[in-house]
Amino acid sequence: MTPPKPYxxxxxxxxLLQSAIRLIREVGPTAFTLREVARRAGVSHNAPYRHFxxxxxxxxxxxxxGYQELTGAMVTAAAGQPDVLDRLKNAGLAYVRFAVRKPxxxxxxxxxxxxxxxxxxxxxxxxxxxxxxxxxxxxxxEEGRLVSGDPGRYALLAWSMVHGxxxxxxxxxxxYRTTAGVLKFAAFVIDQSLPRR
Amino acid sequence: MTPPKPYxxxxxxxxLLQSAIRLIREVGPTAFTLREVARRAGVSHNAPYRHFxxxxxxxxxxxxxGYQELTGAMVTAAAGQPDVLDRLKNAGLAYVRFAVRKPxxxxxxxxxxxxxxxxxxxxxxxxxxxxxxxxxxxxxxEEGRLVSGDPGRYALLAWSMVHGxxxxxxxxxxxYRTTAGVLKFAAFVIDQSLPRR
DNA sequence: GCTTTATGTTGTCGATGTCAACATCGCTGA
DNA sequence: TCAGCGATGTTGACATCGACAACATAAAGC
Numbered sequence: 460m461t462p463p464k465p466y467x468x469x470x471x472x473x474x475l476l477q478s479a480i481r482l483i484r485e486v487g488p489t490a491f492t493l494r495e496v497a498r499r500a501g502v503s504h505n506a507p508y509r510h511f512x513x514x515x516x517x518x519x520x521x522x523x524x525g526y527q528e529l530t531g532a533m534v535t536a537a538a539g540q541p542d543v544l545d546r547l548k549n550a551g552l553a554y555v556r557f558a559v560r561k562p563x564x565x566x567x568x569x570x571x572x573x574x575x576x577x578x579x580x581x582x583x584x585x586x587x588x589x590x591x592x593x594x595x596x597x598x599x600x601e602e603g604r605l606v607s608g609d610p611g612r613y614a615l616l617a618w619s620m621v622h623g624x625x626x627x628x629x630x631x632x633x634x635y636r637t638t639a640g641v642l643k644f645a646a647f648v649i650d651q652s653l654p655r656r
Numbered sequence: 657m658t659p660p661k662p663y664x665x666x667x668x669x670x671x672l673l674q675s676a677i678r679l680i681r682e683v684g685p686t687a688f689t690l691r692e693v694a695r696r697a698g699v700s701h702n703a704p705y706r707h708f709x710x711x712x713x714x715x716x717x718x719x720x721x722g723y724q725e726l727t728g729a730m731v732t733a734a735a736g737q738p739d740v741l742d743r744l745k746n747a748g749l750a751y752v753r754f755a756v757r758k759p760x761x762x763x764x765x766x767x768x769x770x771x772x773x774x775x776x777x778x779x780x781x782x783x784x785x786x787x788x789x790x791x792x793x794x795x796x797x798e799e800g801r802l803v804s805g806d807p808g809r810y811a812l813l814a815w816s817m818v819h820g821x822x823x824x825x826x827x828x829x830x831x832y833r834t835t836a837g838v839l840k841f842a843a844f845v846i847d848q849s850l851p852r853r
Numbered sequence: 854g855c856t857t858t859a860t861g862t863t864g865t866c867g868a869t870g871t872c873a874a875c876a877t878c879g880c881t882g883a
Numbered sequence: 884t885c886a887g888c889g890a891t892g893t894t895g896a897c898a899t900c901g902a903c904a905a906c907a908t909a910a911a912g913c
Contacts, residue, residue: 503862573828623820631770648813652848700893
C-alpha cells in the first residue's frame with residue numbers, strides 16, 4: 460500500500476519541520492531563515508504560512524519536538540537502574556548528552572523566554588519533561604535516599620545544575636572537547652549535590 | 657546660541673555602545689537592529705561601520721563591557737567577607753544578581769558560542785571574570801575549607817551551578833518572580849555543593 | 854458535477870545588513 | 884599658515900528577509 464498523498468506536496472508540515480531541524484543544525488538558530496526552509500522543502504517562500512502562523516511558531520514546533528525527545532531520553536536513561544539515586548543521576552546525564560548531541564535543538568528549546576500562552580503545545584511538552592524530573596526526585600525521597608522537602612525545589616536544583624553544564628558546554632565555555640569529557644564533568648557536578656554513598 | 661550640529665559626532669563609539677545597551681534592554685538581543693542604534697545615536701545608518709566591523713562586532717563590544725561589570729560585581733560581593741567560603745558564595749550570588757538585573761546583557765555575553773579569536777577583547781574580559789572565580793576557589797582550598805584538587809575544576813562546577821540558575825531564571829523557567837526569590841533559591845543551590853559548616 | 858475549502862504560488866512592501874562612492878572635518882607637516 | 888590627507892559621517896544601492904494580499908489548484912463533500 461503506497462501511503463496516501465493527500466495534497467499538493469504530501470505532508471508538508473512534517474517536511475518543513477524536518478527541514479527546519481536540519482537547517483538550524485547547519486546554520487544555527489539565529490541565521491535560520493523561513494525562506495530557506497521552504498526552499499529545502501521544495502515549495503514557495505510562502506507555503507510555510509499555511510502550516511505555521513509565523514517564523515516563531517515554526518521554531519516553537521521544533522522546540523516541542525525537542526522536549527518530547529528529551530523526555531524520552533531521560534526516561535530511557537533512568538529506566539533499569541536499581542538504585543533510585545542512579546536513576547536521577549542518569550536522567551541528568553541524559554539531559555546533558557541531549558544538549559551536547561543536539562546543541563541547536565537545545566538552544567531553540569531553552570534560549571528563548573518561556574512563552575507558554577503563545578505556544579501551548581510546546582509548553583505542555585516542556586512541562587512533561589520537568590514532571591519526569593520531579594517524579595524521579597519524589598521516588599528518591601520516598602525511599603529515604605534524599606532529604607524530604609518540596610520535590611519541586613529539588614528538581615529545580617537538579618535542573619539548574621545540569622542546565623548550567625549543558626549550556627556552558629555547548630557554548631564552548633568548558634575545556635572538554637568530547638562528549639565523554641563533558642559527561643564525566645557532568646557526573647562530577649551531579650555527585651556534588653547527591654548524598655554520599 | 658546652540659551651535660549647529662557638527663558633522664562629526666565627537667565620541668560616537670561610546671554613544672553607540674550606550675544606545676546599543678539600552679536598545680537591547682528594550683527589545684532583546686534578537687530584535688536588536690544596527691540601524692535603530694544609529695537612529696538613536698542621531699547618525700546615519702552607516703556611521704556605526706566606522707567604529708565596528710559589523711553588527712556582531714558591536715554586540716561583542718557590549719559583551720566585553722558586560723564581562724567587566726560582572727567581574728566587578730563579583731569582586732565587590734566577595735570583598736569584606738571574613739569567611740572565604742562566604743566570599744565564594746557571595747560571588748556566586750552576585751553572578752545571579754547580575755543576570756537577573758541585566759538579562760539582555762547576560763544573554764549577549766553567554767548565549768553566543770565563544771568566539772575568542774574573532775573578538776579578542778571580549779574573550780580577554782571573559783577570561784578575567786573566570787579567573788576571579790578560580791582565585792576565590794584557590795583561597796578556599798589553601799585555607800583547607802574546600803577539598804583540594806584542580807581549582808579550575810571546582811570553579812567550573814561553581815560556574816555551572818550559578819549559570820544554570822541564572823539562565824533558567826531569566827528565561828522564566830523558575831517559579832520565582834522577584835530578584836530576592838531567585839537569590840534565595842540560588843543560595844539554596846550553592847549551599848548544596850559547599851561543605852557543611 | 855459542482856461548490857467549498859484547504860493548500861500552494863506569485864507579487865509586493867517595508868526593513869535590515871552591508872558595500873561603494875561621496876562629503877566633511879581636523880590634524881599634520883612644510 | 885595652509886594644503887592636503889586620513890579619519891569620520893552620509894547617501895545611495897542591492898540582495899535578502901518576514902509578512903500580507905490576491906490568485907491558482909486540487910481534494911473533499913454534497
